[in-house]
Amino acid sequence: VHDGFVFPIDAISEKEARAVRADLESAEAELADDPKKLMLLRSYPDRLLPSFDKLIRNPNLIESVSPILGTNLMVWSSGLFIKEANTSKVVT
Secondary structure, eight states: OBTTBOOOOOOSOHHHHHHHHHHHHHHHHHTTTOHHHHHHHHHOHHHHOHHHHHHHTOHHHHHHHHHHHOSOOOOOOOOOOOOOTTOSOOOO
């Protein structure tokens, strides 16, 4: 623990991370014409995509935070805030 952060945590492999990203991007493409459903996907990915459900239950992640937070854990929220690369939008 350093300044309130625990790092690095190798919770998933690069291959697994790419698969989760591909799953999200596939779902985003499928919902591209429906802004309301797209917002729900980004707000609740763990409830709509099995890959994100698996991610929040990852034993490596749980083992890493359990010494600090205890073993009785619950994910309250897993919303995504996405700032796409090469856009003119500003995030402050």
